[in-house]
Amino acid sequence: MTAAALAGFGALQGLKVLDLTQMLAGPYATMLLADQGADVIKIEPPGGDKTRQNGPYLPGALPFKEGGFGAYFGSVNRNKRSIVIDLKSEAGKQQLIRMVQQADVLVENFRAGVMEGLGLSYESLAAHNPRLVYAALRGFGDPRSGETPYTHWPAYDPVAQAMGGIMGITGPVVGGAPTKIGPGVGDLLPAMYLSFAITAACWNVQKTGLGQFVDVAMVDSVLALCERIVYQFSGAGVNSHPDGNGHPILCPFGIFPAKDGHVSLGVPNDRFWEPFVRLMGREDLVSDPRCASNEQRSRHRDFVEPLVAAWTAQHTKEELARKLGGLIPFGPVLRAQDIFEDPHFRRRGMLVPTEQPGARQPLTLAGTPIHMSRTPGGVHQRAPIVNEHAQAILEEFGLIPSSAATA
Structure with missing residues (x-):
């Protein structure tokens, strides 16, 4: 060349x-x-x-x-x-x-x-x-x-x-x-x-x-890349610490179990929360005060995240993709073999x-x-x-x- x-x-x-x-x-x-x-x-x-x-x-x-x-x-x-x-x-x-x-x-x-x-x-x-x-x-x-x-x-x-x-x-x-x-x-x-x-x-x-x-x-x-830790410490005195698989100010937002692996979900606002819980078959959560806003869901993440995890764990990644794909910010956690088999990447x-x-x-x-x-x-x-x-x-x-x- x-x-x-x-x-x-x-x-x-x-x-x-x-x-x-x-x-x-x-x-x-x-x-x-x-x-x-x-x-x-x-x-x-x-x-x-x-x-x-x-x-x-x-x-x-x-x-x-x-x-x-x-x-x-x-x-x-x-x-x-x-x-x-x-x-x-x-x-x-x-x-x-x-x-x-x-x-x-x-x-x-x-x-x-x-x-x-x-x-x-x-x-x-x-x-x-x-x-x-x-x-x-x-x-x-x-x-x-x-x-x-x-x-x-x-x-x-x-x-x-x-x-x-x-x-x-x-x-x-x-x-x-x-x-x-x-x-x-x-x-x-x-x-x-x-x-x-x-x-x-x-x-x-x-x-x-x-x-x-x-x-x-x-x-x-x-x-x-970690710019958030700088302004959080400067503005609020918050020392950085591990965030786990969730998000410090959004909920539910992170990694959840499936029958055959894990999936990623991002439900940061009511525009997605209401259709999401209806897809879960939990319309009651629309009016639950613990879930009334992202702020409330974040405050009650010990209630929200286990509830979401229990539902996702009942389904395979493919089943969750059929239920949520295109409607809710969602993606299965892929490994290398999955990536080679997925049509998107080619x-x-x-x-x-x-x-x-x-x-x-x-x-x-x-x-x-x-x-x-x-x-x-x-x-x-x-x-x-x-x-x-x-x-x-x-x-x-x-x-x-x-x-x-x-x-």
Whole structure:
């Protein structure tokens, strides 16, 4: 795949991104840009990004030692091109500088000070290209935006979840340890913020001709998601605590049992409460003073929630879907197999078959939830083999003579 092959694909076509990131957060941010048509060039160290070895591998798939990749890498590095550059060598640093001179964006997620130690700081690279948007994603942010006691601490998803506040509001209301959110939101949220910040900075370049340093911290991003705990403590002195499967001010609103699993219900107001209780066969609850309003239902949740749970538990998820679907905010709790069998996700392009080189069957990835009518994005290309596009990239940046010119 060459840059020319991507022409006409996505709203970000023509945006050239140098991607130095590894693990999950950084690659997910650049994946979001690549899904919308940016030419994301993944610059890997000798031997390739180590997350390539993280499975699962489909039968027959090209192994890591031969430049292949497992599903983890394949998911967040689709639509990208790969080149190996040794940034610890002088030749590699000069290659990167030459590429920076022609790029729009550079993204890295090393610990603070690593790029400075290589002689590749934002300031030095911006001197070569004042239009450069240099984006950094770190556990606790970059000291340029404010040094904290944790600036140089390493951080992974559970650390960001713990210190950003989300773990402290997740779990059983009474007893039990704080609960980690299943997906790596400590990585994925800052990635989303970073991709937004990059596009905002690139828009500003169009108006001013000047790039800038973009800094997103994993912990800050998680706190931004938990914004309610900040204003509740500031405005009412309420310290955060686990919310369980309910909602602190809406009732009934949360997870309820079914015969064969669980379902989610949201009945936040009388517009839904009255038809809901009639569907339950409990018209008497319409006039019950304990259920007269959401405020009353929340106040008497010890009465309301067990009553709703006892009714839902009598029915399967499918039966509840037939009774409530389209009428009351409702959804069954789905597991992966359910999602693969549900027609919604394939029709929305959320289950995308891709190639895992060497494998005899496709690897299905989660697609993009962003749909644009004129410049659609999506998964157009599998993740790259190590150094797969080196020749084309070096030619495009004028780092080696064009093979077409020498033919």
